Amino acid sequence: MAKESSLQKSDIDYLVQIVGIEKLSRGESVRYSHSHDESFHKPCLPDIVIWPQNTDEVSRIVAYAFERRISVTPWGAGSSLEGNPIPVQGGIVLDLQEMNRILAVRPEDFQADVEAGVVYKDLNRILEAEGLFFPPDPGAAATVGGMIGNNASGIRSVKYGATRDYVMRLTAVLSDGQVIRTGSRSRKCSSGYDICRLLTGSEGTLGIVTEATLKLVGLPFTFMAVRATFPTVGDATRTVFEIMRSGLTPGAMEFLDADIVGVLNRDRGLHLEEYPTLLMEFSGYSERGLEDEMQFVTDICRGNGCLLLDRGIGPVERKRLWEIRHLTHESIRRAHPGLLSLSMDVAVPLSRYSDMVALCKEIVTGLTAYVFGHAGDGNIHVVVMDNPDDEIRWAGVEAAHSRIVQQALDFEGTCTGEHGIGIGKKGFMVREHGESLETMKKIKALLDPRGILNPGKMFP
């Protein structure tokens, strides 16, 4: 896999002038650690890794790369699941993790200015003192820049939406090195084209986001947490649908199949009932109000044959609930040492959720697979553990993946709810987007005419 650097000495000398000798590396271990994300996708070594310290440095590096036609792939925490930041054409990896300053918290405006390398969990720890938070919550130690790249979301998006809904302003470096600042500090804005949302979810293929103004939300006053188990998967997913349809707005609505509960019990020493399970959170101002909601939720769960209801009100109960869900993916991996995971990420309209979960379970029969997901959003993750070096078995895993995505598209869903396209979903873009893929390609060619920004991603 190792590959000699195609950069010339003059290139390195120029880049050293920009960032200093300490802030770039061609060392094998550094290049290796920037050759893969958390997916099974094949690693590719970059020629060089650079840690810029500010937007101006990013601009100068990209301007030089444009001139010299060198690939530039932005890097956050490397926690992607579709190969999104793998530098498939080598070149420069721009690791933005040292641009991790929280530039300003403006609690009175419900917004924060951050650099792209800020880890969202660190931001939320600081915001807690202000009674505020940044809702998208993908789980891993993702950076804000990476979350913007993939339009990350996670367990809270059923109520709060995805990263795209929280990007008010961006500073981005375009492919020729030009710096643009786009968006507004105003919560409401009908001025001009929405370049912020065009860049969000573009996986670094249209520009490199270096700073963002994020919209924040007030932390709810109190919480209600519910864990409910059901005799069958269908009983659980029907409950999801009925709760969403009732008009309640859960702050989270997660589905776990019985096998995952088993893994969690063994990995973390829990003693949970190993049945299809829903984890739900509701929030509000008034405890009395939440008690009323809890009664309503209880009635819906019981109507669907619920076996067990573990409920509580208040922040402690909430914490207890989410400790169960926390790091599910990691527990699954630990249960299968030596195997790699293919983490599927389809999403379908809510009315199809029950059918889609049932079909997923059927399609992965015979594989080591776990089904869970952000049920309130119609998002399903199927994690399959296997060995990519066993070509026959892995071909079976990939065939199952393809069938599941095609099924989601048959249901008018999407090939990716929150992980992005990266390498792994490129093959589904034609089917999902039809003629509008041409418009996307034109925009890519317009904003990155030399194709240097995160090449080999998104487009088939």
Place this chain on the structure above:
Amino acid sequence: MAKESSLQKSDIDYLVQIVGIEKLSRGESVRYSHSHDESFHKPCLPDIVIWPQNTDEVSRIVAYAFERRISVTPWGAGSSLEGNPIPVQGGIVLDLQEMNRILAVRPEDFQADVEAGVVYKDLNRILEAEGLFFPPDPGAAATVGGMIGNNASGIRSVKYGATRDYVMRLTAVLSDGQVIRTGSRSRKCSSGYDICRLLTGSEGTLGIVTEATLKLVGLPFTFMAVRATFPTVGDATRTVFEIMRSGLTPGAMEFLDADIVGVLNRDRGLHLEEYPTLLMEFSGYSERGLEDEMQFVTDICRGNGCLLLDRGIGPVERKRLWEIRHLTHESIRRAHPGLLSLSMDVAVPLSRYSDMVALCKEIVTGLTAYVFGHAGDGNIHVVVMDNPDDEIRWAGVEAAHSRIVQQALDFEGTCTGEHGIGIGKKGFMVREHGESLETMKKIKALLDPRGILNPGKMFP
């Protein structure tokens, strides 16, 4: 103002072949009714008005216009306030009001498929039976297509966001007549560039939206409505800030200055106290919960010297509250027969709202002006009534407008919260968007290379 048609007989013959003789008109009165919106901006007659019946007809008309380099301006209800649909270069006005079919309501998926000419209020009347609604609420009898064009919002956006947040899929005709379908029925999606949100708010300058899949929201179970009056504007706007900062999520939070309350009393036979006034709505599942919230809101209002609190729980109380706010703009117009209105629409970060309202009141001293707005979003409308034919007076009105916008931009706000750029705000685009305006211009040139789509708008 009248202008001879520059279309040739062969053009008309071709267009008649597409839509039939009944669905186009070159009559003076029809052209006049499509020459102006509800703003003071100077009317311009189109050469022809066409009422297409489906996307295919729109596609064929636009393809022909592209070939012949004829301007095409899409038309909804004509209720814009910045001259957005005025056909300043003549050509074709595509009136989409006859494409007003609700194609499907999918309550189980919280979505509806509609044609662009559907009036959102008609849609909401039908959705009510399903316990659902489409939240953006600009007030006038706007069409969904017009709302998408301007990214309209209105009184509910403080809780629910703007039109952009509710567009899941779009069918659009590009400038060469190509039809694209973009977006997903999935609530969550990280697949490809966000063309839906790029088109939303583009005022028909990048493509003509003919159909949309809209995200819907469950109607709240019950409501709390509050009208509060205060001794000074500052007391009222400070209350807005404290309620938003407290973490409550009002469903609406409107500010009216004392003069507007006076106009409403006289126009509609009301007997409201003529003081700076807040109208607020909260909603939820539980009446007990809302009672608790009401106590909290009451405490905040009283802490800011509130004079009167008119409160109630339930849908009847809610209706009573909003009847006051309904058609405010129309009441103001009726109070000044013979004069035209310039309706300003700036928005600022919340912490600047009090200062901005105070500065607006100062800047319009000596003019016949009313200040109100969607306070919870930092959105301020100043309506000035005057006579555009009195050049000296009108120059004073426009100077005040410019000062107010510049002040909003000094506060890092926007020149338009919800009315769009159209003609009226073009002059502020450079100041507001800086270098990113070049990116917008490039996208415009990419998607509309011949400049036929709603020409003369958005760009200075």
